[in-house]
Amino acid sequence: MSKIKNYINGQNIYPLNDKWLDNYNPSNGEVYGQIPNSCKKDVELAVESAKKAFESWSKTSIDERSKILSKIADLLEENLEKFAKAESKDNGKPLSLAKLIDIPRAADNFRFFAHAITQFGSESYETLGKEAINYTLRHPIGVVGCISPWNLPLYLFTWKIAPALATGNCVIAKPSEVTPMTAYLLGDICTKAGLPKGVLNIVHGLGQHVGSEIVSHKEIKAISFTGGTQTGAAIAKIAAPMFKKMSLELGGKNPNIIFADCDYDQMLKTTLLSSFSNQGQICLCGSRIFVEKSIYNKFKTDFVKAVKNLKVAHPSDKDAKIGALVSKPHIEKVLSYVKIAKKEGANLLCGGEKVSIKGYENGYYMQPTVLEIQNDSCKVNQEEIFGPIVTIMPFETEEEVIQMANSVRYGLSASIWTNNLKRTMKLTREIEAGIIWVNTWMLRDLRTPFGGVKDSGVGREGGFEALRFFTEPKNVCIKY
Numbered sequence: 001m002s003k004i005k006n007y008i009n010g011q012n013i014y015p016l017n018d019k020w021l022d023n024y025n026p027s028n029g030e031v032y033g034q035i036p037n038s039c040k041k042d043v044e045l046a047v048e049s050a051k052k053a054f055e056s057w058s059k060t061s062i063d064e065r066s067k068i069l070s071k072i073a074d075l076l077e078e079n080l081e082k083f084a085k086a087e088s089k090d091n092g093k094p095l096s097l098a099k100l101i102d103i104p105r106a107a108d109n110f111r112f113f114a115h116a117i118t119q120f121g122s123e124s125y126e127t128l129g130k131e132a133i134n135y136t137l138r139h140p141i142g143v144v145g146c147i148s149p150w151n152l153p154l155y156l157f158t159w160k161i162a163p164a165l166a167t168g169n170c171v172i173a174k175p176s177e178v179t180p181m182t183a184y185l186l187g188d189i190c191t192k193a194g195l196p197k198g199v200l201n202i203v204h205g206l207g208q209h210v211g212s213e214i215v216s217h218k219e220i221k222a223i224s225f226t227g228g229t230q231t232g233a234a235i236a237k238i239a240a241p242m243f244k245k246m247s248l249e250l251g252g253k254n255p256n257i258i259f260a261d262c263d264y265d266q267m268l269k270t271t272l273l274s275s276f277s278n279q280g281q282i283c284l285c286g287s288r289i290f291v292e293k294s295i296y297n298k299f300k301t302d303f304v305k306a307v308k309n310l311k312v313a314h315p316s317d318k319d320a321k322i323g324a325l326v327s328k329p330h331i332e333k334v335l336s337y338v339k340i341a342k343k344e345g346a347n348l349l350c351g352g353e354k355v356s357i358k359g360y361e362n363g364y365y366m367q368p369t370v371l372e373i374q375n376d377s378c379k380v381n382q383e384e385i386f387g388p389i390v391t392i393m394p395f396e397t398e399e400e401v402i403q404m405a406n407s408v409r410y411g412l413s414a415s416i417w418t419n420n421l422k423r424t425m426k427l428t429r430e431i432e433a434g435i436i437w438v439n440t441w442m443l444r445d446l447r448t449p450f451g452g453v454k455d456s457g458v459g460r461e462g463g464f465e466a467l468r469f470f471t472e473p474k475n476v477c478i479k480y
């Protein structure tokens with residue numbers, strides 16, 4: 001059985017305690033490899049190598065860093081097929097999705113920050129009448145920690161690592177223990193691209209061990225985390241008293257608001273994607289669908305018909321629209337919400353069951369599920385399920401739907417479908433979310449700030465926001 005290793009000081013090495021965790025293939029429920037169950041000592045070794053590497057990496061020119069990051073992007077693109085296969089096998093997502101989105105976006109992350117760092121300036125002010133000039137230097141922080149989740153493994157892993165490296169930091173990174181494969185493969189790519197040893201260190205293992213060692217290590221000065229709200233709160237509790245910089249990208253329960261005046265066909269097509277892409281395991285999925293009453297019945301009929309046509313299949317099936325969920329505990333959690341919904345009086349319009357696929361009977365497949373609810377305060381409409389389940393409910397007025405959209409603890413993203421400009425302006429102002437899409441979904445420009453409000457997190461990633469996060473500003477005032 002294959003074993004992956006930690007990437008420390010530019011080398012692939014076994015965990016120091018020689019302990020291992022099984023890695024499952026969600027498409028058939030079988031163990032297909034082992035990953036390091038690393039401990040404090042591995043994190044310490046990684047930090048030592050990062051500290052040493054920082055002495056020279058922090059002094060490299062922007063051009064040099066930019067070239068290496070671009071090279072990593074090139075190599076990822078050259079190895080797209082290999083990475084996509086590994087991602088799909090590890091996560092259960094359709095291979096077509098990994099090829100189209102996950103791996104190209106990981107390459108884009110490196111290429112984007114390779115360029116962005118060359119454009120990253122700092123402010124300066126002449127303090128008029130005082131014959132003085134103020135300007136701000138931006139220094140790398142030092143050794144930083146990047147912790148990412150399993151849903152978009154390489155995509156989110158590199159979204160943190162690329163800006164951290166571009167700004168001259170050294171990184172200790174931990175992918176989710178459930179989906180470590182592409183992070184493991186990335187190590188070799190970085191070496192080939194000429195990234196000096198120790199600049200990036202990847203330590204595999206459990207969140208509660210490796211993750212919390214990273215968070216509590218006194219030499220790691222900043223934490224960039226993406227994951228669940230509860231984990232984010234646990235991290236903040238440790239990191240805040242240590243005065244660490246933190247960027248926390250957390251859960252979401254996003255509204256998808258549909259007005260009668262929208263472009264109906266486009267809305268229907270996109271709503272299928274925003275509901276069920278990646279098995280509904282995207283923090284930005286629109287899992288609460290509110291539809292204006294006058295088109296509610298039509299929408300309900302058309303949407304349910306389209307959802308029933310989504311093919312649940314093995315990830316390698318090129319027609320698969322829904323692959324396997326990421327793990328056994330996760331599919332069980334998601335299915336438990338169907339029971340909760342029924343108890344709460346929701347109307348199950350379609351789905352709600354496990355799917356057995358011939359030859360892959362132990363895989364973690366389930367039907368895409370639509371629940372019609374009467375009351376937006378029910379549990380399935382309030383809690384993040386993070387699977388292929390959406391709720392639908394009618395509304396009558398703008399005020400009513402704004403109130404329902406804002407009634408959850410989360411505030412990550414929202415989608416609004418309308419062709420009314422005045423209404424667009426009102427809703428985009430009043431809806432509590434970090435990202436709002438109007439007449440589209442998931443259209444991303446990497447220059448824009450990304451993140452949530454309320455329990456969806458603190459801080460922003462993307463563009464210069466990420467470069468600011470990974471640098472420490474120092475103001476200089478010169479009197480002449």
Ligand code: NDP
Nearest residue numbers: 149150175176177206207211212227228231249250251283
């Ligand atoms: P978790 O919070 O369980 O885990 C995220 C990462 O944190 C994993 O690498 C995990 O390791 C690690 N971790 C777990 N416990 C700790 C700890 N005590 N200290 C440090 N690290 C720890 O999230 P999931 O992986 O289950 O991902 C799903 C969640 O991520 C959803 O809530 C989703 O909304 C959110 N998410 C948010 C996004 C955003 O941009 N806002 C984007 C994508 C997902 P391990 O896997 O080994 O437990």
